[in-house]
Amino acid sequence: MGLIDHEEVPGVVTVPLRRLVNWSRKSSLWYLLFGIACCAIEMMATGASRYDFDRFGMIFRASPRQSDLMIVPGTINEKIADRVKVLYDQMAEPRWVIAMGGCAINGGPYHGEYNIVDGVDKVIPVDVYVPGCPPRPEALMHGVLKLQEKIAREGLKLSRV
Amino acid sequence: MADDSKTESPADVDRRVGTNQDAPAGATPLSPLMQEVVDGIKAHFPELAPQARSDGWVEVFVDAAKLSEVALCLRDRLGFDYLSMISAVDRKDEGFEVVYHLLALLANKKLVIKVRVPDRENPTVPSVVGVWPTANFHEREAWDLMGVRFEGHPDLRRILMREDWVGHPLRKDYVDDRPPRERVTRETYYEAHRADRRGK
Numbered sequence: 251m252g253l254i255d256h257e258e259v260p261g262v263v264t265v266p267l268r269r270l271v272n273w274s275r276k277s278s279l280w281y282l283l284f285g286i287a288c289c290a291i292e293m294m295a296t297g298a299s300r301y302d303f304d305r306f307g308m309i310f311r312a313s314p315r316q317s318d319l320m321i322v323p324g325t326i327n328e329k330i331a332d333r334v335k336v337l338y339d340q341m342a343e344p345r346w347v348i349a350m351g352g353c354a355i356n357g358g359p360y361h362g363e364y365n366i367v368d369g370v371d372k373v374i375p376v377d378v379y380v381p382g383c384p385p386r387p388e389a390l391m392h393g394v395l396k397l398q399e400k401i402a403r404e405g406l407k408l409s410r411v
Numbered sequence: 412m413a414d415d416s417k418t419e420s421p422a423d424v425d426r427r428v429g430t431n432q433d434a435p436a437g438a439t440p441l442s443p444l445m446q447e448v449v450d451g452i453k454a455h456f457p458e459l460a461p462q463a464r465s466d467g468w469v470e471v472f473v474d475a476a477k478l479s480e481v482a483l484c485l486r487d488r489l490g491f492d493y494l495s496m497i498s499a500v501d502r503k504d505e506g507f508e509v510v511y512h513l514l515a516l517l518a519n520k521k522l523v524i525k526v527r528v529p530d531r532e533n534p535t536v537p538s539v540v541g542v543w544p545t546a547n548f549h550e551r552e553a554w555d556l557m558g559v560r561f562e563g564h565p566d567l568r569r570i571l572m573r574e575d576w577v578g579h580p581l582r583k584d585y586v587d588d589r590p591p592r593e594r595v596t597r598e599t600y601y602e603a604h605r606a607d608r609r610g611k
Contacts, residue, residue, distance in 0.1 A: 265582075309571050328572070328573045328576070329571075329572070338522075364580035364585070364587050365571070365572055365573075365580060367592065368592070369594075371594050371596075372592035372593070372594060372595060373595060373597055374595060374600065375595050375596050375597040375600045403568075
């Protein structure tokens with residue numbers, strides 16, 4: 251099922267609503283300007299001109315109210331874990347989370363240490379995990395593309411289960 | 412590794428390079444700057460015994476009771492205007508040790524002060540915030556991670572751990588007894604959220 255261009259009626263196309271909604275959501279993922287540790291540098295590099303996020307329609311927004319995506323780059327310790335949850339709670343649906351780097355996946359090099367939460371998925375639900383320490387910009391972009399594929403598969407009902 | 416005459420045992424390396432800890436007096440030759448530091452301290456505090464370390468630092472043990480006086484004199488009369496770092500060492504049965512790294516920036520002098528705190532239950536050391544304001548954060552860190560109290564600190568609270576944390580993680584006898592956290596999925600997250608709202 252794709253775009254159906256009606257030749258008889260010029261300028262009219264029909265497309266399943268689910269595809270249209272998912273396409274618009276995945277093509278305009280505004281991510282939260284939220285960097286925690288070293289992976290944030292790679293996230294900034296990916297957003298900068300050489301590896302450009304803007305060509306995917308992704309721009310950073312400082313406010314969680316205006317963002318769809320939270321990339322969590324960096325080590326989650328007990329102190330920041332509370333704040334991450336607060337920010338996630340403030341994001342409006344539909345919202346997605348990418349866990350970037352070893353620390354956000356399972357604590358990474360600091361697994362089991364004092365003051366470390368082993369992975370951001372102990373605090374908020376995660377959609378895509380991007381391994382690396384830090385992941386290269388190409389790896390983060392690959393993660394974003396995977397997230398886009400995941401969004402394309404979503405149903406039309408509210409993403410809240 | 413094939414030729415034994417060329418490899419050094421760790422003891423030989425120690426002898427050649429020198430170690431930091433407890434060198435016998437006079438073991439390390441002093442550079443003129445280090446000699447200046449030693450002379451300055453001996454002139455003002457004849458009861459202290461500064462030692463030269465092989466890495467270029469002069470090290471002196473100071474009693475906690477005399478620390479404030481020594482600190483003021485070091486800053487005002489001997490020119491040690493830069494407190495580089497305060498750290499604490501857990502010496503198990505011997506209590507704690509608080510280490511101050513001081514620099515006289517323009518005169519290029521370096522000094523390490525060590526304060527032994529034998530009391531393990533309630534380790535207390537006078538604060539040097541009044542002498543070097545940078546000590547504020549360093550002492551907060553030593554309190555947070557080691558549990559050493561600094562008397563006279565204006566705002567001694569945790570700096571790295573969460574405010575409601577119990578325990579001092581960098582102590583040798585610290586045990587991390589946090590309960591394991593469950594992985595959160597969308598289902599469980601919204602279930603918890605709904606349970607929260609139902610509770611209200």
